[in-house]
Amino acid sequence: xxxxxxxxxxxxxxxxxxxxxxxxxxxxxxxxxxxxxxxxxxxxxxxxxxxxxxxxxxxxxxxxxxxxxxxxxxxxxxxxxxxxxxxxxxxxxxxxxxxxxxxxxxxxxxxxxxxxxxxxxxxxxxxxxxxxxxxxxxxxxxxxxxxxxxxxxxxxxxxxxxxxxxxxxxxxxxxxxxxxxxxxxxxxxxxxxxxxxxxxxxxxxxxxxxxxxxxxxxxxxxxxxxxxxxxxxxxxxxxxxxxxxxxxxxxxxxxxxxxxxxxxxxxxxxxxxxxxxxxxxxxxxxxxxxxxxxxxxxxxxxxxxxxxxxxxxxxxxxxxxxxxxxxxxxxxxxxxxxxxxxxxxxxxxxxxxxxxxxxxxxxxxxxxxxxxxxxxxxxxxxxxxxxxxxxxxx
Amino acid sequence: xxxxxxxxxxxxxxxxxxxxxxxxxxxxxxxxxxxxxxxxxxxxxxxxxxxxxxxxxxxxxxxxxxxxxxxxxxxxxxxxxxxxxxxxxxxxxxxxxxxxxxxxxxxxxxxxxxxxxxxxxxxxxxxxxxxxxxxxxxxxxxxxxxxxxxxxxxxxxxxxxxxxxxxxxxxxxxxxxxxxxxxxxxxxxxxxxxxxxxxxxxxxxxxxxxxxxxxxxxxxxxxxxxxxxxxxxxxxxxxxxxxxxxxxxxxxxxxxxxxxxxxxxxxxxxxxxxxxxxxxxxxxxxxxxxxxxxxxxxxxxxxxxxxxxxxxxxxxxxxxxxxxxxxxxxxxxxxxxxxxxxxxx
Amino acid sequence: xxxxxxxxxxxxxxxxxxxxxxxxxxxxxxxxxxxxxxxxxxxxxxxxxxxxxxxxxxxxxxxxxxxxxxxxxxxxxxx
Numbered sequence: 001x002x003x004x005x006x007x008x009x010x011x012x013x014x015x016x017x018x019x020x021x022x023x024x025x026x027x028x029x030x031x032x033x034x035x036x037x038x039x040x041x042x043x044x045x046x047x048x049x050x051x052x053x054x055x056x057x058x059x060x061x062x063x064x065x066x067x068x069x070x071x072x073x074x075x076x077x078x079x080x081x082x083x084x085x086x087x088x089x090x091x092x093x094x095x096x097x098x099x100x101x102x103x104x105x106x107x108x109x110x111x112x113x114x115x116x117x118x119x120x121x122x123x124x125x126x127x128x129x130x131x132x133x134x135x136x137x138x139x140x141x142x143x144x145x146x147x148x149x150x151x152x153x154x155x156x157x158x159x160x161x162x163x164x165x166x167x168x169x170x171x172x173x174x175x176x177x178x179x180x181x182x183x184x185x186x187x188x189x190x191x192x193x194x195x196x197x198x199x200x201x202x203x204x205x206x207x208x209x210x211x212x213x214x215x216x217x218x219x220x221x222x223x224x225x226x227x228x229x230x231x232x233x234x235x236x237x238x239x240x241x242x243x244x245x246x247x248x249x250x251x252x253x254x255x256x257x258x259x260x261x262x263x264x265x266x267x268x269x270x271x272x273x274x275x276x277x278x279x280x281x282x283x284x285x286x287x288x289x290x291x292x293x294x295x296x297x298x299x300x301x302x303x304x305x306x307x308x309x310x311x312x313x314x315x316x317x318x319x320x321x322x323x324x325x326x327x328x329x330x331x332x333x334x335x336x337x338x339x340x341x342x343x344x345x346x347x348x349x350x351x352x353x354x355x356x357x358x359x360x361x362x363x364x365x366x367x368x369x370x371x372x373x374x375x376x377x378x379x380x381x382x383x384x385x386x387x388x389x390x391x392x393x394x
Numbered sequence: 395x396x397x398x399x400x401x402x403x404x405x406x407x408x409x410x411x412x413x414x415x416x417x418x419x420x421x422x423x424x425x426x427x428x429x430x431x432x433x434x435x436x437x438x439x440x441x442x443x444x445x446x447x448x449x450x451x452x453x454x455x456x457x458x459x460x461x462x463x464x465x466x467x468x469x470x471x472x473x474x475x476x477x478x479x480x481x482x483x484x485x486x487x488x489x490x491x492x493x494x495x496x497x498x499x500x501x502x503x504x505x506x507x508x509x510x511x512x513x514x515x516x517x518x519x520x521x522x523x524x525x526x527x528x529x530x531x532x533x534x535x536x537x538x539x540x541x542x543x544x545x546x547x548x549x550x551x552x553x554x555x556x557x558x559x560x561x562x563x564x565x566x567x568x569x570x571x572x573x574x575x576x577x578x579x580x581x582x583x584x585x586x587x588x589x590x591x592x593x594x595x596x597x598x599x600x601x602x603x604x605x606x607x608x609x610x611x612x613x614x615x616x617x618x619x620x621x622x623x624x625x626x627x628x629x630x631x632x633x634x635x636x637x638x639x640x641x642x643x644x645x646x647x648x649x650x651x652x653x654x655x656x657x658x659x660x661x662x663x664x665x666x667x668x669x670x671x672x673x674x675x676x677x678x679x680x681x682x683x684x685x686x687x688x689x690x691x692x693x694x695x696x697x698x699x700x701x702x703x704x705x706x707x708x709x710x711x712x713x714x715x716x717x718x719x720x721x722x723x724x725x726x727x728x729x730x731x732x733x734x735x736x737x738x739x
Numbered sequence: 740x741x742x743x744x745x746x747x748x749x750x751x752x753x754x755x756x757x758x759x760x761x762x763x764x765x766x767x768x769x770x771x772x773x774x775x776x777x778x779x780x781x782x783x784x785x786x787x788x789x790x791x792x793x794x795x796x797x798x799x800x801x802x803x804x805x806x807x808x809x810x811x812x813x814x815x816x817x818x
Contacts (some may be wrong), residue, residue, distance in 0.1 A: 476797050477797065
């Protein structure tokens with residue numbers, strides 16, 4: 001079954017059929033149209049046609065087969081058809097029925113097809129226009145699966161440690177990946193190369209996610225290149241500032257909230273409408289283990305992540321009826337460039353206090369994201385997967 | 395605190411009783427602090443160590459020595475390693491002298507590693523008052539031992555002249571057997587026995603106010619294999635001279651008679667002091683032989699195995715080591731003689 | 740310093756010195772319980788003439804951490 005999104009303008013489908021006496025007899029029997037032009041050879045000889053012609057609608061009925069089985073196939077609701085019968089079709093003719101998409105109306109989820117029937121001499125015997133609504137089936141509980149449509153993921157912060165691992169994992173899972181970067185284009189390009197090496201489509205996009213215009217632009221670029229985004233993962237993060245309460249200013253906190261919540265808000269604003277059209281989608285945000293085990297030095301960061309946590313859970317409830325799931329991944333200290341400034345003692349302590357005795361790795365986080373992006377998490381929303389090696393168990 | 399103890403030990407632990415907690419740590423019902431060291435991880439309590447303020451006599455009757463009695467050293471399963479030691483260190487920084495009774499299998503090795511003085515068991519003196527009942531309670535192999543512990547009062551023993559507790563004002567130099575002990579001041583006895591929120595203690599004072607003989611006991615109902623009551627003597631002391639010994643003997647005899655009359659199967663007295671233990675011996679009782687189980691010490695329910703009461707104290711800096719003859723510690727010191735469970739769960 | 744620490748840990752935990760390495764921690768060594776932790780703390784304090792703070796006592800959780808904390812405390816390079 002084709003989805004509306006997967007149908008492109010210019011796309012064609014056709015079938016070929018040889019008209020037989022039996023076709024004619026069946027049509028007469030079915031419709032009751034025993035007009036002598038079609039059924040009486042002697043009669044036809046005395047007309048301008050000289051020989052029997054088949055019913056125009058018999059030929060045109062094969063348009064139904066093309067629309068109903070090929071383009072768009074199952075789920076096609078063929079609601080309008082214009083026809084011009086240009087040349088007669090006779091028994092023994094080979095007709096080639098071609099339907100070509102000439103228009104798409106997203107709002108109505110309808111397509112317009114130019115329908116043309118050629119004979120064996122490549123003459124157009126019938127032409128017309130079909131209008132078809134693409135009706136997609138839903139599962140019994142109203143879900144759509146990612147497997148039923150093309151898988152496209154947008155990974156914000158795809159040039160960072162976790163982001164890059166996520167892009168590669170999603171590519172392995174069969175996603176086309178739009179890799180976002182803010183500063184490190186080179187790393188984003190390298191990630192793109194790996195995605196393509198895995199046989200998946202990809203594109204590099206850039207923009208400041210706190211700016212809604214830039215988010216709209218990068219989303220449009222991604223969707224134009226890869227089609228509708230079904231999964232958004234926000235791995236964007238900045239260095240965590242360590243600020244003593246005495247020196248803390250409101251701007252520090254505001255900056256964190258902008259980064260975490262405004263970014264998430266802009267992303268959902270830009271991507272949810274098309275997810276809604278598909279009836280499914282995934283929004284995956286990264287929070288932090290620091291929410292469960294706060295410290296005083298990271299107040300702005302923890303405030304931002306905590307706000308994101310609340311935002312995402314509320315959003316999950318709002319989007320659930322639309323089949324869009326919102327979940328969070330909360331990693332503990334992860335072995336990326338971001339912890340370069342973390343003192344060795346703190347890293348060793350974290351390892352020593354972790355039941356699994358090591359720091360998280362980017363591919364651990366990517367693994368959890370992969371699960372949340374897949375159909376396996378179809379009954380999970382508003383949830384947080386905690387990746388801390390057992391440090392916090394709730 | 396209640397939740398910590400309930401979750402990490404048992405919900406009916408006596409420390410879950412607010413009344414008992416307030417009494418033990420001598421805080422008012424409106425107090426928001428107690429002398430209990432706490433270790434927190436975020437807002438989760440992970441370990442506690444109770445610190446009772448004690449006034450001791452330690453080698454001198456004329457100078458009181460402050461000490462800390464360590465009680466209820468408890469950790470949750472999630473307590474970080476090392477946190478118990480941190481609490482103990484902090485407690486020890488308060489006073490030179492620390493003392494604890496009944497330390498657990500985990501606690502004892504700690505203290506021993508610190509070089510504290512450790513006594514495996516405080517001697518337990520027994521006096522059988524109802525031979526038949528004790529046969530049921532005792533280990534089946536201890537028949538002969540029981541024969542040697544039966545209350546045998548001398549033919550003529552006078553009743554003691556009991557005096558009002560208000561007159562209690564001992565001159566401690568007359569009690570060299572208590573040279574190393576918690577000071578049994580009237581305030582201490584008042585708090586420890588007369589204000590106890592759970593047990594009913596009977597405090598008897600005889601002789602003269604400045605040189606009394608004292609005996610404190612309670613009656614505990616045992617249940618399980620065999621039932622009945624047992625007399626737990628938790629204090630017994632008298633001046634260290636002829637008259638003092640006679641006074642003490644009369645008082646103890648009086649108590650044992652009373653316990654027999656009310657139907658106690660036996661009486662026990664845990665005490666480090668041989669001087670006071672001798673009095674029980676003279677009345678027919680004896681010491682539970684080391685390593686032997688003769689009669690149950692845990693009674694609710696009866697447990698037919700030996701439970702020793704151990705004693706640990708820090709080696710005080712600049713203070714003398716206690717002598718055997720002068721050390722007086724009984725079952726009720728620190729947090730000993732504690733109710734098993736809080737009845738309201 | 741490494742050898743000294745490993746010798747102490749070997750004595751406290753009753754394991755061969757050679758087995759003390761970067762992975763040795765209270766999570767990996769069964770003998771590392773509260774009591775032996777306390778013994779380790781007091782032994783290290785005595786050997787190196789230091790007094791660990793409360794937070795340091797809680798941080799001495801693995802051989803690498805013992806090495807790092809003692810090195811910082813004494814100003815001695817780790818090797």
